[in-house]
Amino acid sequence: MGKIIIDPITRIEGHLKVETVVDGGEVKEAKCSGMLFRGFEKILEGRDPRDAQLITERICGVCNHCHTTASALGLDSAFGIADKIPDNGRIMRNLTMGFHQIQDHILHFYHLAALDYVDVTKVASYEGTDRTLNSIKAFISRGELAPFVPRYEGDYRFSSEVDHMLVSHYVQALEMRRKGHEATAILAGKVPHACAVTPGGMTEIPTVDKIATLLARAKELQEFVEDIYVPDVIKVAEKYSDYFEIGKGCGKYLSYGVYDLDGKDPDYTKRVRLFTQGSTSTDLQHQPLDLDQINEYIKHSWYEGDGTARHPFDGETNPMPGKEGGYSWIKAPRYNEETHEVGPLARVAVGYAAGDRATKEMVDSVLAHFKASPEVLFSVLGRHAARALCALHIANNLQGWILELNPGEPAYVEYTMPDQGTGVGIVEAARGALGHWVVIKDRKIGKYQCVVPTTWNASPMDGNGNHGPIEQSLIGTKVRDEQNPFEIVRIVRSFDPCIACAVHLLNHKGREMKRYIIS
Amino acid sequence: MSDIKEIPAVWIGGGTCGGCSVSTLNTVAPSIKHVLIDEVVPGRHISLRFHTNISAGSGDPVIRAIEDTGQKHEGQFLLIVEGVVPTADGGVYCAVGERNEEPIPFYQWVIELGRKAMAVIALGTCSSFGGIPGARPNPTGVKSVMEIFKEEGITTPLINVPGCPPHPNWFVGTLAKLLLAGLPKDGDLDDLLRPKEFYGLLIHENCQRRAHFDEGKFAKKFGDPGCLYELGCKGPITYADCPIRQWNNGVNWCIRSGMGCQGCTQPEFPDFLGSFYEKITDVDVPKIGEYWKKRED
Numbered sequence: 001m002g003k004i005i006i007d008p009i010t011r012i013e014g015h016l017k018v019e020t021v022v023d024g025g026e027v028k029e030a031k032c033s034g035m036l037f038r039g040f041e042k043i044l045e046g047r048d049p050r051d052a053q054l055i056t057e058r059i060c061g062v063c064n065h066c067h068t069t070a071s072a073l074g075l076d077s078a079f080g081i082a083d084k085i086p087d088n089g090r091i092m093r094n095l096t097m098g099f100h101q102i103q104d105h106i107l108h109f110y111h112l113a114a115l116d117y118v119d120v121t122k123v124a125s126y127e128g129t130d131r132t133l134n135s136i137k138a139f140i141s142r143g144e145l146a147p148f149v150p151r152y153e154g155d156y157r158f159s160s161e162v163d164h165m166l167v168s169h170y171v172q173a174l175e176m177r178r179k180g181h182e183a184t185a186i187l188a189g190k191v192p193h194a195c196a197v198t199p200g201g202m203t204e205i206p207t208v209d210k211i212a213t214l215l216a217r218a219k220e221l222q223e224f225v226e227d228i229y230v231p232d233v234i235k236v237a238e239k240y241s242d243y244f245e246i247g248k249g250c251g252k253y254l255s256y257g258v259y260d261l262d263g264k265d266p267d268y269t270k271r272v273r274l275f276t277q278g279s280t281s282t283d284l285q286h287q288p289l290d291l292d293q294i295n296e297y298i299k300h301s302w303y304e305g306d307g308t309a310r311h312p313f314d315g316e317t318n319p320m321p322g323k324e325g326g327y328s329w330i331k332a333p334r335y336n337e338e339t340h341e342v343g344p345l346a347r348v349a350v351g352y353a354a355g356d357r358a359t360k361e362m363v364d365s366v367l368a369h370f371k372a373s374p375e376v377l378f379s380v381l382g383r384h385a386a387r388a389l390c391a392l393h394i395a396n397n398l399q400g401w402i403l404e405l406n407p408g409e410p411a412y413v414e415y416t417m418p419d420q421g422t423g424v425g426i427v428e429a430a431r432g433a434l435g436h437w438v439v440i441k442d443r444k445i446g447k448y449q450c451v452v453p454t455t456w457n458a459s460p461m462d463g464n465g466n467h468g469p470i471e472q473s474l475i476g477t478k479v480r481d482e483q484n485p486f487e488i489v490r491i492v493r494s495f496d497p498c499i500a501c502a503v504h505l506l507n508h509k510g511r512e513m514k515r516y517i518i519s
Numbered sequence: 520m521s522d523i524k525e526i527p528a529v530w531i532g533g534g535t536c537g538g539c540s541v542s543t544l545n546t547v548a549p550s551i552k553h554v555l556i557d558e559v560v561p562g563r564h565i566s567l568r569f570h571t572n573i574s575a576g577s578g579d580p581v582i583r584a585i586e587d588t589g590q591k592h593e594g595q596f597l598l599i600v601e602g603v604v605p606t607a608d609g610g611v612y613c614a615v616g617e618r619n620e621e622p623i624p625f626y627q628w629v630i631e632l633g634r635k636a637m638a639v640i641a642l643g644t645c646s647s648f649g650g651i652p653g654a655r656p657n658p659t660g661v662k663s664v665m666e667i668f669k670e671e672g673i674t675t676p677l678i679n680v681p682g683c684p685p686h687p688n689w690f691v692g693t694l695a696k697l698l699l700a701g702l703p704k705d706g707d708l709d710d711l712l713r714p715k716e717f718y719g720l721l722i723h724e725n726c727q728r729r730a731h732f733d734e735g736k737f738a739k740k741f742g743d744p745g746c747l748y749e750l751g752c753k754g755p756i757t758y759a760d761c762p763i764r765q766w767n768n769g770v771n772w773c774i775r776s777g778m779g780c781q782g783c784t785q786p787e788f789p790d791f792l793g794s795f796y797e798k799i800t801d802v803d804v805p806k807i808g809e810y811w812k813k814r815e816d
Contacts, residue, residue: 006578039658048794061538139556144566150580185767189776192538196776203741203777321611
């Protein structure tokens with residue numbers, strides 16, 4: 001029996017450690033640990049509520065725009081203006097989220113995940129005239145291969161020809177994701193960490209020149225996703241088809257839905273959204289979303305407390321480094337008392353279960369290609385495929401949304417901030433369900449809680465001893481070569497973990513920590 | 520054989536959101552592919568031995584790669600630090616990698632590698648000044664690289680490239696200057712160790728809405744034309760060249776999008792004197808032109 005500890009897991013955002021116990025070539029036990037902790041909610045307490053959106057987006061440099069949007073929605077609802085945002089504001093929020101999310105999915109597949117499947121060093125054998133590939137060949141011939149080595153060795157399956165093509169797509173994807181950010185910035189000011197999304201709408205006003213350039217940019221991204229990204233994911237799936245059987249996980253899925261197609265209902269759980277709200281399981285029966293069913297456990301997290309679970313509005317988070325039984329800075333949120341996976345697979349599964357036509361058509365066409373039934377979705381490759389289909393679904397809608405903008409018309413509604421109030425903002429970040437809960441007290445932030453996608457996926461065990469989704473996906477996995485545990489990193493990366501997001505809670509209990517000196 | 524000189528570099532992230540890395544990916548010319556694969560300037564290639572987000576490997580092999588760089592290239596490698604350095608409770612709030620099954624606190628990496636590096640770039644407001652994790656009440660006891668170096672008596676040349684996130688040109692430009700002209704000379708950096716090329720002037724001095732300020736035309740609500748001073752803009756007290764450079768390949772920047780400057784290149788960020796949405800006090804405004812006055816003296 002051996003232990004495989006992988007720390008750090010790279011090509012994700014943030015500090016993640018994965019510890020597995022392997023016996024007879026099979027993972028018997030798995031622990032996922034978040035290794036960073038910054039204290040965002042504590043920093044927010046006592047501040048002007050309007051500042052929350054500019055501060056919380058800085059929780060994460062990768063999914064910043066999802067935080068901006070969730071926070072703005074939460075503040076809108078706390079200020080009582082959730083149903084008063086001008087259509088321009090609602091649509092511009094959708095567009096900035098949409099462009100941002102497409103680039104995020106591209107970034108994840110090509111730049112974070114692909115190096116587990118694609119062997120850059122094979123470009124050494126390239127004999128053609130492509131300048132990009134020849135420059136990479138020259139780079140390899142110089143012999144300094146960082147950051148592409150060191151790496152795990154022994155399971156890169158593509159022929160040189162396909163490999164060369166995927167490497168050139170890796171480079172092209174760098175440019176496409178940059179362009180996705182540029183399109184976001186046209187309406188949001190700058191990215192990462194946009195500034196034009198604000199409670200009440202957007203500070204930008206759409207103009208015809210912006211509409212024209214956005215249309216062209218939306219088309220370019222749509223073509224890349226349809227012609228390059230989706231086919232490349234299918235190529236990986238064909239070559240590594242055993243990964244349709246690996247990394248199944250907890251089998252329960254939760255989605256908050258995202259992209260409001262109508263802004264009239266103040267209750268976000270009831271709105272018509274491009275991606276539908278709700279939960280489902282591998283049986284693909286749809287259940288409506290109920291935010292009261294969300295509770296967080298801290299039994300195995302480094303916080304004071306016992307086995308009881310608390311709703312985000314009631315959460316306590318006093319850090320207790322070295323707590324017995326604790327092994328992570330991440331809490332363990334559960335829905336209906338059960339472990340739920342969030343992310344693109346959950347979005348697609350919930351949409352499919354709810355009978356959303358576009359989702360069904362996309363999923364069925366991929367399943368038909370592989371002559372497979374829906375259960376193959378619940379796997380490493382299913383997650384990558386679902387992510388690509390999410391990107392395609394957004395890309396197919398961007399141009400229509402752009403044409404709905406009213407040039408020169410306001411995107412912002414004035415409001416009076418109330419002395420007291422509560423609000424919740426929910427969206428689907430690229431990585432899954434993201435909720436911001438805010439309590440306003442005397443025109444200041446009384447309490448602010450974020451429950452983010454990776455808190456769900458990379459959570460430790462809960463108070464009932466149930467493992468988190470990534471842990472469940474790892475347990476039972478066969479590891480062929482313990483020195484090169486490809487299976488483990490491929491499973492973990494299929495969730496696209498984002499640890500900067502997951503770990504950000506702290507209550508310092510009045511202790512003056514700034515003067516703390518290391519002995 | 521090639522005549523390209525390899526400059527080893529290690530990019531370590533502590534209490535970070537990763538936004539500085541993502542912003543760097545947005546560099547247009549040179550592109551990120553040029554920076555990583557080709558030559559940043561002719562004859563010089565940055566060999567990035569470790570980066571959390573892009574390194575192919577995971578776990579022990581990459582930790583060894585970092586240690587090897589420190590040992591084999593002492594005094595010759597470049598260290599890039601992204602994110603704050605949490606020091607409270609023995610640094611437990613941020614750990615990278617393990618030795619003998621014990622997590623290695625991030626501050627240890629900063630001290631170990633900082634001592635051995637040829638030069639250090641503190642990338643972003645977090646590593647330069649403490650940034651948002653260091654905001655009131657600074658729950659994890661974060662320090663900037665500058666503070667850690669001072670406490671530990673580390674004298675390795677340090678350049679702060681703040682911004683939340685920094686503009687990719689600020690980082691790539693600083694890198695290119697290091698490769699072309701060597702370590703910073705007297706007068707290259709301001710008193711906060713920021714390169715004057717990028718941080719020499721106030722936002723306010725080049726702002727496209729400056730004429731509105733001078734004429735007293737102030738926006739009363741978002742979406743109005745006019746100066747954003749009364750809506751909380753920190754441009755009059757923030758040093759950076761955003762108005763000229765603009766962001767994301769020049770498509771926009773904060774004030775052009777109708778939102779005030781948030782002052783993200785300043786050590787006071789984000790606490791300042793109040794909310795991002797509150798007007799700064801008029802007594803701060805006379806600081807305009809300070810840099811030029813100093814230069815003429």
